[in-house]
Amino acid sequence: MLYETSLRALSGKPQSKIQELSDGKGLGARVSKQGKVRFQFRYKINGKNRRMDLGDYPDVLLRQARDMTEECRSWLAEGHDPKLKRSMSRDKTLTPVTVKQALEYWIDNYARDNRVNVDKNIAQFNRHIYPYIGHFPIEQTETRHWIECFDRIRKGIKGKQRPAPVAVGQILQNAKQALRFCRVRRYAISRELDDLIVTDVVSLRQHSSTSLFLTDLMIATK
Template sequence: MPRLFDKHLKAMLDKPQTGIVTYSDGDGLGARVSLTGKIRWQYRYKINNKNKRFDLGDYPELSLSKAREVVMQCRSWLADGLDPKHQRTIQITKTLNPVTVKEALEYWLVEYAEGNRANVEKHRAQFKRHIYTYIGDLPIEQLETRHWLECFDRIRKGVKGEQKAAPVAAGYVLQNTKQALRFCRVRHYAHTRALDDLMISDVGSKQRKKDRVLTDKELADIWEMVQKPNARYMAYYPNLIKLLIIFGARTQEIRLSTWDEWDFEQGFWTVPKSHSKTDAVIIRPIPVEIVSWLLELKSMSGNEYVLGELKLPEAVSVQGGKMWKRLDHKEKWTLHDLRRTLATKLNDLGVAPHVVEQLLGHSLGGVMAIYNRSQYLPEKKAALDLWLDRLDLLINPADNVLVMHSA
């Protein structure tokens, strides 16, 4: 039967007392009244027949009814074999220092993405722009689905005068965010299921499968442009595009490439796992025809990067997306379309599909992925030599007669 009432507590509050007294309310709850009339709640209990006690908070900030609720939780912890003092400390720490949205997403970026995603900085930039600015400082476990949807809808619909509508980007950010939250949940860093039921179609749209392959005329224009860049400040992009055309590599593989990856004695360019989308080493032969150009590029670079500097992926994407206009091409193409163009035209030239896949840095499927560890280096070298001959033919027809290497 409770022994304390609010009127009794209020009568003692901040009033001088003749001595320090503790009044019991039952179930281990007590109100300790100091000489100055300050009232502090305490919980008393036993573990292994040893008396224990800890403070719950002060009255009236912690009301009588709330103090009784806390004691019921403490008794429940004790019944489960847990020390109420420890559990109360954990609960308060979690409440007063909750994991924020930014902390959770950065936890995934640092603990997982930096070691497994080559385009981790792109993920971070998207989080900063679309998530951190709006809900980054809020406790992640207190957010509801609607708070997240406001961010994704802003990406999908765009913001007038600030950003264009980007439904595909909205779906992309959702995918990465869901993976990040799952990672945090599995590791017990933060727990939320606010995005579990959302799919890409709920916030945006999937990226459409692209089939853009450049024509010979378009390819000739590009190949001729990269041979003789017409402005020094543009050298970065012609060199990037030239390497993309020659090797069919991913943009990030070249953008991040450093000279220690290029072995001119053995004649190989080795893309490390950290730069590869498939988390696998990619080895490509260096065609003899471009060695002198690469060595000249190396002597002029002045640093470790093959392209002379490290540009952000967003900057490269924007500039690369304008190249088709600069060359007065009627139909848009992207830097990634150069990769598809190489694959398509090498197949047309009779190069075996598995060799093309190896050049692209794709993982071989089925049984080949398990048992076939060959890099097909002679075949890849022959394919690249054949490809360079084909490119030279586009701008130097030589009466349409050319003796090409066998594929």
């Protein structure tokens, strides 16, 4: 069993030989002659011993290494090589798909060929979405972030932007379709707009001359 006190005593202290310490459940720590303590997960695939580095102490604490080990054991139980699975997860975390990239993926791979008003769609995203949440990782963006954008469009910005209730419905419909398109193609996963309909973000009474149009949008986005 590993303990923080023993790891702290070993870290950075020269050793007479390399030490291999065990915490159980596949978690261990390798201590170099220079006193570098590195956590490792040790496992088997097809009878062959494997090991993967989890990080160096104290950058990675013991409790964090144990959490990583549990995750690795879950991957292994599901039939995945933990080393490969962790590498793929890390790449995804380090280079997440942003809201802007997700919407542009839909534009480039669907809207340009299927929407006659694609230029208007692009202009709406450029004006109302990208400046505020375009840089957010799409999988970490919450419903409230989108609603803040929709509220800003509906109410307008004093001295900068007039209220545009009709645009709210259009942008919601297009964003929902874009996120579904990305999800089906496994480009990026987000369901934060799934439950929203037009009347959640704009009242039909706000613009009586376009009530029929907004009703159609409400049905289309259910």
